[in-house]
Amino acid sequence: MSDNLLGKPSDNAEPRYTEEKVIIDALVGRLTAEKIEHEPLIVGIDGLPGSGKSTFAGKLADALRAKGKKVAVVHGDEYLYPADERKSPKDTAAEAVERYYSSTLNEELLEDQVLAPIRTQGKLQGRHEVFTLLNEDVPQTREYDIDENTIVIVEGIFLYKRLNSYFDYKILFDIDPKEAIERAFVRHSRVSDKPQREAYEVAERFGRRYIPGITRYQERDEPHNADLILRTTKEGYRVLAAKSKPA
Numbered sequence: 112m113s114d115n116l117l118g119k120p121s122d123n124a125e126p127r128y129t130e131e132k133v134i135i136d137a138l139v140g141r142l143t144a145e146k147i148e149h150e151p152l153i154v155g156i157d158g159l160p161g162s163g164k165s166t167f168a169g170k171l172a173d174a175l176r177a178k179g180k181k182v183a184v185v186h187g188d189e190y191l192y193p194a195d196e197r198k199s200p201k202d203t204a205a206e207a208v209e210r211y212y213s214s215t216l217n218e219e220l221l222e223d224q225v226l227a228p229i230r231t232q233g234k235l236q237g238r239h240e241v242f243t244l245l246n247e248d249v250p251q252t253r254e255y256d257i258d259e260n261t262i263v264i265v266e267g268i269f270l271y272k273r274l275n276s277y278f279d280y281k282i283l284f285d286i287d288p289k290e291a292i293e294r295a296f297v298r299h300s301r302v303s304d305k306p307q308r309e310a311y312e313v314a315e316r317f318g319r320r321y322i323p324g325i326t327r328y329q330e331r332d333e334p335h336n337a338d339l340i341l342r343t344t345k346e347g348y349r350v351l352a353a354k355s356k357p358a
Contacts, residue, residue, distance in 0.1 A: 128344070128346050128347040128348065128349055129347065129348050129349070129350055130347060130348075131167075131170070131347065131348060134341065134348055134350070135167075135170055135171055135174045136174065138171060138174075138282075138339075139171075139174050139175055139178055139180075141280070142154060142175065142262055142280060143175075143178065143180065145279065145280060146180075146262060148259075149233070149259045150233060150259055151229050151230075151233060151234075151257060151258070151259060151260075151261045151262070151263050152261075152262045152263065152279050152280070153226070153229060153230070153263045153265065153277055153278050153279050153280075154171075154262065154263065154264045154265065154278065154279065154280045154281075154282065155265050155266075155270045155271065155277075155278040155280070155281045155282065155337075156168050156171075156264065156265070156266040156267075156270075156282045156284065157266075157267065157268060157269070157270045157271055157281070157282070157283050157284065157334055157337070158268070158283055158284025158285065158286065158343075159268070159284070159285075159286055159288070159291050159321065159322075159325050160268065160291065160295055160317075160321055161286065161290075161291035161292065161293075161294040161295035161317075162284035162285070162286040162291055162294075162343050163284060163286070163294070163343045164266045164267070164268075164284055165186065165266055167266075167282075167284070167341075168184055168264050168266040169184065171264060172184050172264055175262055180262055181258075181260045181261045181262065182261065182262050182263075182264065183235075183255060183256070183257045183261050183262075183263050183264070184263075184264045184265075184266070185221075185225055185255075185263060185264070185265045185266070186241075186266060186267065187216055187221065187265060187266060187267015187268060187269075187270060188243065188244050188267060189241035189242065189243055189251075189253065190216065190217050190220045190221040190224070190225070190241065190267070191215060191216060191217055191242075191244070192214045192215065192216075192217045193247070194247055196214050197210065197211070197214055197215055198210060198211070198320070204319065207319055207320050208319075208320060208323040208324050208327060209327075210320075211320040211321065211323075211324035212269070212324045212327045212328060212331075215268060215269060215324075216267060216268060216269040216270070216272075218269075218272065218273050218274055221265075221267075221274065222273075222274060222277070224239060225255075225265070226265075226274060226277040227277075229257055229263060230277055233258065233259045234257055234258045234259065235255045235257040236255060236256060236257070236258075237254070237255065238252050238253070238254045238255075239252070239253050239254075239255060240252060240253075241253050265278070268325075269328060270334075271283075271332060271334040271336075271337065272328070272331075272332045275332075280338050280339075281334075281336075281337035281338050281339070282337060282338065282339045282340075282341065283334055283335060283337035283339070283340045283341070284340075284341055284342075284343055285340055285341065285342040285343070285351060286342065286343040286344075287344070288317060288322050290343070290344065290345065291317065291321075292313060292314055292317050295313050295317070296313045296314075335352070337352075338353065338354045339352070339353045339354070340352040340353070
């Protein structure tokens with residue numbers, strides 16, 4: 112592992128493409144070093160829909176487990192407001208943006224059911240009912256076995272607002288909006304029987320809500336103060352910024 116990878120890049124250097132495995136291996140070393148004995152470590156992965164958060168979280172978890180670490184992955188998409196609160200056909204363009212920004216992630220629910228118990232009690236055990244975006248009407252069961260030895264990876268959007276202080280290490284994914292739309296369309300078309308309509312709806316969501324909402328998030332909450340910022344591209348990742356480990 113290169114110590115420079117997760118340290119601040121040179122101000123004069125053009126951000127370089129870095130292989131995913133190199134980044135993940137470096138993160139495994141960094142997170143292992145930062146894990147405090149007898150206390151869970153909470154890692155956040157945030158970014159625009161379609162930027163690759165979920166996939167990266169899974170690969171990071173697998174790499175940590177391969178090193179003998181206990182890992183739990185929490186998906187922010189399972190702690191959202193109900194669909195009728197997240198969007199309304201009656202919203203103006205401005206209202207749609209504000210609703211996406213303020214009423215997507217149910218911060219209180221994620222805090223009360225997951226983050227606060229982990230932080231205050233050092234554990235989270237048992238089964239929890241959650242609702243997924245693919246089927247919001249039927250609850251799914253998630254079983255957590257989080258204790259003082261666990262590295263907890265929370266991936267989702269709008270994590271670094273009110274919940275910012277819960278995270279010991281914060282990763283932010285940056286991506287060109289056009290590429291995010293392409294990636295999101297590919298993902299949704301796999302489960303859609305109307306790909307042309309899906310393509311239109313994906314583009315409409317990004318243009319009307321997602322991109323303006325993320326812009327508002329950047330302006331109000333400064334998520335770019337994350338410990339590591341990765342730009343997702345077709346060629347690979349670029350490390351845009353990284354904070355050195357505290358002395």
